[in-house]
Amino acid sequence: MFDSPFPICLWIGPEYALLYNDAYRRILSAKHPASLGQPGGIVWAEIWEELQPQFDQVRRGGDPIFFEDAPFTMARLEGGASDLAWFSYSLSALRAEDGSIPAVLNISPETTPRVLAERQVSFERDRLSQMFAQAPTFMALLSGPEHRVDLANGGYMQLVGHRPVLGRTVAEALPDAVEQGYLTLLDEVFATGRPYLASGAKYTVQAQPGGPVNERYVDFVYQPLKDAAGQVTGIFVQGADVTDRQRQELELRNSEEKLKLMVLELNHRVKNNLATVQAIAVQTLSGDRPAAQMRESFLQRISALATAHDILTQEQWEGATLHSIAKRVLSALAAASDRVHVAGPDASLSSKCALALSMAFHELGTNALKYGALGAGGGYVTLSSAVEPGGRLKLEWRERGGPAVQPPSRRGFGSRLLERGLAAELNGSVELMFEQAGLRCLIAASLDC
Structure with missing residues (x-):
């Protein structure tokens, strides 16, 4: 003993x-x-x-x-x-x-x-059960190759129309899902052991044969569950009903289409600026960038053009001053605009010259905010002007205090707008110099361009 x-x-x-x-x-x-x-x-x-x-x-x-x-x-x-x-x-x-x-x-x-230990396990099991039941997403646990529904939370029951699914196979309980190919996907996950993910998948719910049809969109994953030997024993279904999101995205696409129509109408009405707006739309909305990013760039450029229009409208389209165009366009840079210093004599510009320079200042300011001196805390920009005898305007955009500058591997729309379009519009020249200390842009133009 x-x-x-x-x-x-x-x-x-x-x-x-x-x-x-x-x-x-x-x-x-x-x-x-x-x-x-x-x-x-x-x-x-x-x-x-x-x-x-x-x-x-x-x-x-x-x-x-x-x-x-x-x-x-x-x-x-x-x-x-x-x-x-x-x-x-x-x-x-x-x-x-x-x-x-x-x-x-x-x-x-x-x-x-x-x-x-058993009490802790029981507590954790109860807590997980509560989380499973109260989760805002839909969840279900399927067992065996027939995909029998062992567990289903409230979100899943709502998705399938509150049909009696517990203890039944998917084929028995959800014939509408079978017809739409979801049983085939489950079979593939069970056979291969590889999860399946879907985003915005359409699921047409018909809770009763011949009853009303409810079209839903879901993000979901079929996650295989394996035993200690690595054999698939079931599938965990988890996802979210994103029908509202899909509808909002559709509305957004429709809104974007309407916006494009409005822009085309604006182009038609503002005949004197048709070529400029068309060039902006073609260049900005092309390429492989995300639609939201392209849309943002396009609207910013139109906004810069609209700012110049506002100033010219105030002046009865007889022209505008250099400083008014520069300050109004660059004020769109928000707090960073305080680090743009305009120096040199003011000058009266023709409406054509004012519109061209407004686009130039917008491109230079946006580039400085994203990649240049205005993106850094201590960086700044000096925009200096000089008027030569004979009515030639000289402008210098100089960035300092920003990150080191490397010449770009290719020219974007902004560079092309400055070096080609702006030079032609101003009846002058534009030179971009990618100096290590910061970008310099030299602009020469005729005041009556």
């Missing part, structure tokens, strides 16, 4: 004097060694009222007693502190040759770690 790894003790005589092995010492904790030979009512005074009737029953010759995971609050820690512990223990009579019962044999392994 004393060599056993299990906690074993004898409770001897009518007072139940305690004799125990080394394994039982761990149960006694701070009560050891003072408990050796002491009566049970002293050793476990805090729980003796519950234990004594059990011991008395066995000592009177009753059947053995066994309790599994019985909880006790025991004052066994240092300083008499208590802790809650669980035990699976047995009490049985130890008989003498004459049939009397001089002692009660007690085997009591402590099960506290296991009980606490």
Whole structure:
């Protein structure tokens, strides 16, 4: 008994004097060694009222007693502190040759770690079940090659029209999904073990044969579940109903189409600027950039042109000044506009020259904000002007304090607009110099271009 790894003790005589092995010492904790030979009512005074009737029953010759995971609050820690512990223990009579019962044999392994671990697992399982049930996305757990629905949360039930799917195969419960090819996809995932993802997939829900049809769009994944041997045992279905998003995107596409029509109408009405607007639209909306980015660039360039139109309208389209065009166009750079310094004499520009320079300042300012000096905290731009005898305007755009400049590998629309279109519009020249310290742009134009 004393060599056993299990906690074993004898409770001897009518007072139940305690004799125990080394394994039982761990149960006694701070009560050891003072408990050796002491009566049970002293050793476990805090729980003796519950234990004594059990011991008395066995000592009177009753059947053995066994309790599994019985909880006790025991004052066994240092300083008499208590802790809650669980035990699976047995009490049985130890008989003498004459049939009397001089002692009660007690085997009591402590099960506290296991009980606490099981409670934690149960807590986590309940929490996961709540998360599964309350998740805003739809979820379902399918088992076996027939894809039997073992679990389905509220989102999934709503998607399939609250049909009775639990315990049934997909083929039995969702014939509309079978007709649309979703069963074939499930079979492929189960056979290959590879997940399947879809975005914006159409699912036409018909909860009752011959009933109303509800068209939904979903993002979803079929995730195969595998056992320890790597064999697929089921499929986890998770996704979101994105019908509202799809409809909004359709509305957005329709709005963009309407916007293009409005732009075409504007081009028609503003005949004097038709060529410029057409060039902007063709160059900006081409290429492989995202539609939103192309749209943003296009609208920014139109806005710069509109700013010049506002100024010219105020001046009855008789022209505008250099400083007014520069400050109004560059004010679109928001806080960065404070780091653009306009220097040199002002000059009166023709309407054609004002429109051309407004586009030039927009391209230079936007480029500086994205890639040049205005994108850095300490960077700045100086726009200086000079008017030569004979009515020639000289402009210099100089960027400093930004990142080191590298000559581009290809010319974008902005560069082409400056070097080709602007030079032609101004009846002058434009030179872009990609100096390491910052971009320089030299513009020469006729004031009456």
